Amino acid sequence: MRIEAFGFSELVRLSVFAGRSSAFLARVDSDTWTRTAGTVRETGGRLISVWGAEEAPGTFAISAAYALEDGILWLKLPVGDGHGDSDGYPDISAVLPCATRMQRAAYDLVGLRAIGADDTRPWLNHGNWPADYFPLQKLSSGTEQFQIQEADYPFVHVDGDGVHEIAVGPIHAGVIEPGHFRFSVVGEKVLRLEERLGYAHRGIERLFEHVPALDGHRLAGRIAGDTTVAFTWAYCMAVERALNGRIPPRAQWLRALLLERERIANHLGDLGALGNDAGFAYGLSQFSRLKEDWLRLNNLAFGHRYLMDRIVPGGLSTDLDARFVTSMLTQCDQIDAQVRVMQRIYEDQSGLQDRFAGAGILSARLAEHFGVCGPVGRASGRKIDVRIDHPYAPYHEIQVQMVSDDRGDVAARVAVRFDEIYESIRLIRTLLADLPGGEFVSRIEYGGSPSCGVGWIEGWRGDVFIALETGADGTILRCHCHDPSWQNWPALEHAIIGNIVPDFPLINKSFNLNYAGHDL
Structure with a gap:
């Protein structure tokens, strides 16, 4: 409609x-x-x-x-x-x-x-x-007297013979953000999972009120380190629309280049971690090597491994030197070939496929019920991609091809990640081949009156959204930031039902949702 x-x-x-x-x-x-x-x-x-x-x-x-x-x-x-x-x-x-x-x-x-x-x-x-x-x-004011002891959270209890609860978190082993998971199980079969998040709340939306609108991109880029390009672009898009800024074509194409490189880096990391969670450590070592090579070229070409602070209001903070175009095209050929080899290895490993197939099924009906988006939604047959459905420059010119799978299990989410890598490599080749010349940044100025703008970007987890309201003097009255994990976390609670507890790390990783970007 x-x-x-x-x-x-x-x-x-x-x-x-x-x-x-x-x-x-x-x-x-x-x-x-x-x-x-x-x-x-x-x-x-x-x-x-x-x-x-x-x-x-x-x-x-x-x-x-x-x-x-x-x-x-x-x-x-x-x-x-x-x-x-x-x-x-x-x-x-x-x-x-x-x-x-x-x-x-x-x-x-x-x-x-x-x-x-x-x-x-x-x-x-x-x-x-x-x-x-x-x-x-x-x-x-923030000076009120805060409590030291946290309140008990009223988890939903499941009653029945043999039902007991397993509490996991909020502190986890390894380097991972906090989140509490309460399992109701009979034996090892999961009857219900309920999540308790909010432990990583940093007051970011309040911090925006103390930052000038033209400087807020640096804060937006730190909402979630693995999604810094998507959040920064969404914020800059909101600012530019609020202030009627005009962005040079070269800057738009370079922004898309950064976004696709961020998407590939995260998918490479996830594919390795998924192999490792299923007991296939070789997959982790190989994909970690590929991701490291990818990040090193980011650093050489743009001055930051994770591309933080590269996107600014009006364009980019740095241009792409012509000598790195060839390097990126060569790397695309190498990564494409090596990822295809790894996909064949994954598909030939019967033990790996046994863990992937049928685990953590999220039906198309449930995906629609919860509004699931991003690769998780597309792996359940939900064909939603902002780059295709509502293309912003330059995606209205380069035409992204939809990647999806109907199975809805871990195997489908793995397959979607492989295919999205290949599609992003194709897009990068197109972007580099047709990269416009000219300026890579333009000046954005305050309009002198309150204004509103929105930014909407298809990040690697799904659509990242920012709604911005500015004051007459360039202050931020309200900046609301939204990560797609809001829609996807509740769906994870249903995907685990009927599976066994030891499969949860694998299923959870196949979703790979955001804690900090979700809590803000």
């Missing part, structure tokens, strides 16, 4: 996407808020994110972003004064289940409650915050 077909009385078209997609902003009432959620679900649209904001002292609004046929629809619903349990907005999680945790986080951060929601447990607030403390309210 197209956005204009909703017939909103107050519909503002934000700056046009550089590509073939747009973004619209509409202020609505409670009835329209609820009705839109149902229409989006019925017509095949997607919920991207839900978040709250204090627009002015004592004036609040809840927002939702939807992906529709022709772009992003950003809805704003004014909501009371942010105090009291009766002060809230209509629940939409009954229609769009992936909204559940987003609504819980919105209450913790802003104090806006979803009226009628079944699950109102705290999400980011682990019991350490004062009773009336909401960190994104303007009057929250």
